[in-house]
Amino acid sequence: MSDVKPVLELRNVDKSFGPIDVLHDISLKVGAGEVLCLLGDNGAGKSTLIKLMSGVYQPTRGDIMMDGEKITFISPRDAQERGIATVHQFGGTYPLMSIGRNFFMGAEPTKGVWPLKVFDRKTANRIAVEEVQKMGITRITDGDRLVGGLSGGERQSLAIARAVYFGARVLILDEPTAALGVKQAAHVLRIVNQAKRRGLAVIFITHQVMHAMAVGDHFAVLIRGAVAADFHKGEKTREQIADLMAGGESMAELEANIEGYMETHGGQPPPPAH
Amino acid sequence: MTETTTNSGSALETKLEPTAGFSIKAFFRSPAAGAFMGFVAVFVLFSIFGYDRNFLSVPGMTTWMNFASIIGMIAIPVGFLMIAGELDISTGAVVPASTMTVAIVSQHYEMPVMVGIAAALAVGALIGFINGFIVTRTRVPSFIVTLATLFAVAGITLYLSIFFINNTNSFYHAPDWAKSLFGGKVFGFNSSVFWWLGMIAGFIFFLHYSPKGSWVFALGGDQESARNAGIPVRKMKIGLFMLCSTSAAFAGVLQVITFNSATSQANFGLIFNTIISVVVGGVLLTGGFGTVMGIVFGVLTLSIVTQAIGFTQIDRNLSFLIIGVMLLIAVLLNDTFRQLATSWSTAKKK
Ligand SMILES: Nc1ncnc2c1ncn2[C@@H]1O[C@H](COP(=O)(O)OP(=O)(O)OP(=O)(O)O)[C@@H](O)[C@H]1O
Ligand SMILES: [Mg+2]
Numbered sequence: 001m002s003d004v005k006p007v008l009e010l011r012n013v014d015k016s017f018g019p020i021d022v023l024h025d026i027s028l029k030v031g032a033g034e035v036l037c038l039l040g041d042n043g044a045g046k047s048t049l050i051k052l053m054s055g056v057y058q059p060t061r062g063d064i065m066m067d068g069e070k071i072t073f074i075s076p077r078d079a080q081e082r083g084i085a086t087v088h089q090f091g092g093t094y095p096l097m098s099i100g101r102n103f104f105m106g107a108e109p110t111k112g113v114w115p116l117k118v119f120d121r122k123t124a125n126r127i128a129v130e131e132v133q134k135m136g137i138t139r140i141t142d143g144d145r146l147v148g149g150l151s152g153g154e155r156q157s158l159a160i161a162r163a164v165y166f167g168a169r170v171l172i173l174d175e176p177t178a179a180l181g182v183k184q185a186a187h188v189l190r191i192v193n194q195a196k197r198r199g200l201a202v203i204f205i206t207h208q209v210m211h212a213m214a215v216g217d218h219f220a221v222l223i224r225g226a227v228a229a230d231f232h233k234g235e236k237t238r239e240q241i242a243d244l245m246a247g248g249e250s251m252a253e254l255e256a257n258i259e260g261y262m263e264t265h266g267g268q269p270p271p272p273a274h
Numbered sequence: 275m276t277e278t279t280t281n282s283g284s285a286l287e288t289k290l291e292p293t294a295g296f297s298i299k300a301f302f303r304s305p306a307a308g309a310f311m312g313f314v315a316v317f318v319l320f321s322i323f324g325y326d327r328n329f330l331s332v333p334g335m336t337t338w339m340n341f342a343s344i345i346g347m348i349a350i351p352v353g354f355l356m357i358a359g360e361l362d363i364s365t366g367a368v369v370p371a372s373t374m375t376v377a378i379v380s381q382h383y384e385m386p387v388m389v390g391i392a393a394a395l396a397v398g399a400l401i402g403f404i405n406g407f408i409v410t411r412t413r414v415p416s417f418i419v420t421l422a423t424l425f426a427v428a429g430i431t432l433y434l435s436i437f438f439i440n441n442t443n444s445f446y447h448a449p450d451w452a453k454s455l456f457g458g459k460v461f462g463f464n465s466s467v468f469w470w471l472g473m474i475a476g477f478i479f480f481l482h483y484s485p486k487g488s489w490v491f492a493l494g495g496d497q498e499s500a501r502n503a504g505i506p507v508r509k510m511k512i513g514l515f516m517l518c519s520t521s522a523a524f525a526g527v528l529q530v531i532t533f534n535s536a537t538s539q540a541n542f543g544l545i546f547n548t549i550i551s552v553v554v555g556g557v558l559l560t561g562g563f564g565t566v567m568g569i570v571f572g573v574l575t576l577s578i579v580t581q582a583i584g585f586t587q588i589d590r591n592l593s594f595l596i597i598g599v600m601l602l603i604a605v606l607l608n609d610t611f612r613q614l615a616t617s618w619s620t621a622k623k624k
Binding site for chain 1: 479483484485486487488489491492495496498499500501502503504505506558562563612615616617
């Protein structure tokens, strides 16, 4: 996989918010037809990292390269126009708007001629419903429904379907399976694999080892804003990955500790460390 | 196991589906439903109590329609801003600034009427730009920003009126063609009524049919997501503030040409009237929801209650009470209608 020319690459990127250093000296790359799994504890900096790649933030230092050329994303729109579609961890849908309008937000299909160009509601609704159904959400059949009436997982599937539909080169998913049921999560993993086969570069953030192992070709573990491990599929076992994801602490040891505590404390889990 | 139930459920749903189109149910899900019902209620009530006092006569109609047209052409863009999650109360100073600009430029400096109008609209656009610029570059809430510009603009208007013409009030007689275009009367209806109707059509097109209409709702629904979706948040907001102030300036132009007089006194009542109309019209105070027609009905209802009460047997002094009660009822009703709108599909499945 390392011989694939990287579609998107970060070189020695730092990101700080005023005095707070969030990311430190990050170098990562993802090629066409490759899935990069970003792993790491809460607050490790995963979301901040992908916001650099989707134009939400600009790096404090370091370079972003696309197809081997140095670029600066001046806005999320800029990144989108270069074919990068992102599902952020939070938000992404507007509860009091219809499914069709949500799906095409910022990229509305139109009909008619200027100055009487109108939003093509029928087309928008039809495509939105089709794409959401592909995610395994078969309950959605009417694009005029307001998103506020959907469940959390249905909303998340809508956001993912939208990114898959618009992503031409790079698909970035920040914890896409967090709110999803077993079946819908499986659909998302299948869609990620499909996108990969279509030649997209995929960046996938998850806290679930099984999901990461099901789709990942390449794994990067962030610990406190730095890349702590960077390896390819098959180079590490499930247990090793799980330990890295827990911020370098041994999961087996943690679990044993908790079990031991619970045995001696009548089944009560230990109080949080601090 | 859950999958099988959902699947059979969806099969049922698809069978029940093809009843989209327009329906009574769809109407009750619209944010305009409450405003329309309020309008009908007030209209019927006033028709009954005003039957022998000429409420339904032409002078009765024109009184509140003329008033509604001026409030309405400002209230709709104020509503756009509220849908986008912002507030604009500086309109109360923009209208007098605009009337004085027309009077100073076209009366005292004897420039052509179009120059005066253009200057007044430019003043409006500039104030809107300043509002939008400050709101998008700082974290100061738009209520505070526009409160500040309300006073600042009111102060500048007074100061410059004295500076240029040594008077806080002025007058202006427009040439005949301009008078009939901007300040004429047709069966007692001021030109502003016809301008308003045209503007309503334009506003409806922009908000509900043009592709950019969605963006206004997205700004108020979730600004961060809107930005992430590639919507130029700052430009849109500045544009909406400019639309609002320019509309207010245009209302000022129509006023000065209709009544031949200009004043530099800030119009605080206008601020309340526009905001009450917008809220009664079903726009969600926190943004993300509303319709042009809802605001139109809000404006009409408010205008009837405040202007036409003299054409009925209802005591004039009760009009503020009616407005207050109406505002509360409207907000309560609108909450209910919004719930209906979000949950209608779930109810439909049975
Ligand atoms: N705009 C910001 N200003 C200041 N600090 C920030 C900002 N955004 C993120 N941070 C900080 O950066 C750190 C990393 O945040 P980030 O959201 O990237 O974590 P994450 O790895 O995505 O965590 P999670 O798994 O919980 O989603 C956190 O400590 C957070 O407080
Ligand atoms: Mg995160």
